[in-house]
Amino acid sequence: MRHDRVLQVLWLGWLLLLPLIAEAEEGDLRVEVAAPYIEMHTGPGYVYPVYQVAERGEWVEVLSRRTDWFQVRSHRGHLGWVHVEEMQQTLTENGEPLGVGSFTLDDFRKRNWEFGFLGGDLDGAAVLSAYGGYAFNENLSAELSLSQAVGNYSSEYLVDVNLLSQPFPTWRYSPFFTLGSGMINTKPNTTLVQTEDRTDSTAHVGIGLRAYMTRRFFLRAEFKHYTVFTSRDDNEDFNQWKIGFGFFF
């Protein structure tokens, strides 16, 4: 019985891996060099020496891409890494320039998904958070974030769902406004007097800025004001600011 289970898991794993393997075998995009020559480096970086060139009219096979570098196989079977600027001077089998490029501000504007990590301060406690967001259009997106704040007396876990509006999506430094709600869980430190854990709901409002850097990468800074709806008589308020980076897809 146990053996069956193991076999099932292995079989499932194999089925899941199969598309990846098939994709790896499939990837034989061939391009023709249109520049006088393209330089093939031994590694994906300018620091690695050029050890082969592919001349005009030669066909090379494109295997994979790492950052701005493409691994290619020349018709003599040599493997090397070519920079994106030189790959743009190659032609596909249709005779068209290879449509590759670095990611640009325009891609950033058209993003659907974004993920990021931020760090900062929550009322004197260090806070770290991870978030993911989906853009419905250029102006409006929804986000889910998880944060942990570590203070001297307690640590807090926050889960937030928020809507985010970006009035100027074309700007490289693009401000945004956000509104959301969530939960906060407060856990006192064990070295202090024992008080019990508590979980409360929160609402927040905030402003921030995204700054597109390079490739799939941007910086993000934000300030949020939280209100905690406690079970006691008074609600609590606190401020949080964070700065960090994100990727988009």
Place this chain on the structure above:
Amino acid sequence: MENRIRFLFLNLPTLLLALAALPVHGDETIGGSLRTEPVVQPEIARREIIEPDIDEEDFEVGVFAGFLSVEDFGTSPVYGARLAYHVTESVFLEAALGTSTADKTSYELLSGNVQLLTDEERNFTYYNLSAGYNILPGEVFFGRNHAFNSQFYLVAGVGNTRFAGNDEFTVNVGAGYRLLLTDWLTLHLDARDHMFESDLLGEAKTTHNIELHGGLTIFF
């Protein structure tokens, strides 16, 4: 007859207008019809410009195992996982998660039966988000026929450590060595210092928890 006259008078203006318009429009319509209906239909299929589907391998994921020296609590095995994203050829971002079980302090060892922490509190678990910079890239040669790319890197970041039942904000700095065994399989050797404030043994101090580990990662 009457009908014919009526027809003529009623339709004359229309007819005249049509005649007046004819010479002007006439040339154009003839020329136009020649242009819109080419004699030979070119058989050109519309080209679809598709962005080539090239396998992008900017992410690196893997596991590691090694030793962690928890300040005052001896040295014990540590293991964990890491995920990195290579932003450029030099810069990468890394998220790591590691866990270990702290040993006993020398006081606990000497005094026999004293237990400062429960077994559960001895769990040392950390996560961190770091940025790395590749320095000293190079090639390593094994024999005459094999060359492997390699890099040293410097890395620093922030995160959280859960130890002795408390969460501590942790800064980590370190350096590592990456050896690319194949284009997708990478061997890592890494040294990190996890620093956090702790008042566990009475006075508040910055503890340095040094970790040495080796790991394997794959690019995808």
